[in-house]
Amino acid sequence: MADSNRVIDLRTRSTYTPDCATLARNRLALARQSLGLTTAEFADILTPMVGWPVTADAVEAWESSLVPPGDVVVAASAVTPTSSGRAGVRSHKFIAAYIGAEAATKLGAGAEPVSGWLKRTTIAAEHPSGACELHLLPFGVAIYHLVEDLEVATIASLAVWRYRSYRENLAWATTNLRQLTGDANITASYVLSAYWLHTPIWAGRMLDTAVRIISSPRVLVDRGQECSDTVLATAEQAERELLAEGFAPREMQAFGVDGVATGYSSWSGVAYHPLDPARSLSEDELVECELSIQSMWAYCEYLNHQVEQGHAPVASPGYGWRFLRAARSRLANPRPQETGQHCAMRDAILHTSGLLGHLDQAIEALREDSQ
Known part of the structure; x- marks a missing residue:
């Protein structure tokens, strides 16, 4: 020494x-x-x-x-960030399933305490890789919110981790929900990710491009190569090219404010970096927005799947087409005291999720069936 x-x-x-x-x-x-x-x-x-x-x-x-x-x-x-240069990212995964109104009620949906206009009930859940809560909606939807703190050297490593962990997350959620409800037919249907980038290793235009890529990591990972040994190297090469050339797909929507925050939403997910934490959106605001949208997405997925199977859709009692119409209005229209940043975030996530089309189809199907 x-x-x-x-x-x-x-x-x-x-x-x-x-x-x-x-x-x-x-x-x-x-x-x-x-x-x-x-x-x-x-x-x-x-x-x-x-x-x-x-x-x-x-x-x-x-x-x-x-x-x-x-x-x-x-x-x-x-x-080429140095070996010690690692981005700090908090991953929020929303793992959704329809378990039915009866099962949700037995697990605590509708009981105090409730949260927000959707009357969401939250109970603790244990997950080996991060903090986790189970959110129950009285119309039969269950959403696990899993929070994992990560340090990554490249966006490619985040993308590969994301897609490989999705299979594990879906299997874990399915097993837990079946154990809780006693229903062996329940299956978690999808995982949606939102990333809070709190410690970037990029700056300027490259930081903006990085946030765009993080919100849509599928651009780095070929679905057919997800399990191959070369997937990370291929993804890292794609990342370098996109960081250098820029990445701006038309379907992606921005909801950041210059000098305040950088935020993007895509079909694949959401990414946000607060440049000025005192003026930017809070992490809780992003989570609450996603929980509302994903709750309705999972419910509409269940209803529209019945229609696609040739059946008359059966809504949970009290949560028929009038409830969906009210939910659509709440999600699509700004609130009187809502900030411009929050409105932009909600609009971006709502439109890239495709929920409005889901809602319209479910409302129409339930109205036709009630006549």
């Missing part, structure tokens, strides 16, 4: 001058080598990031003799 009494602070040495040019060249070379890219491939990644054409010859010169421009060094560092 070094003797701390013999350590010399270089700032006290007036004759010490760091070789910044060599440091910059080495940083560029190490960045390219860590990515396993040729000079031409690295130039292709740098070009859209710096906004002017970068050539393979230029990269080679910067690594050997010339001093690389500052924007090139920053761009190279951005696409």
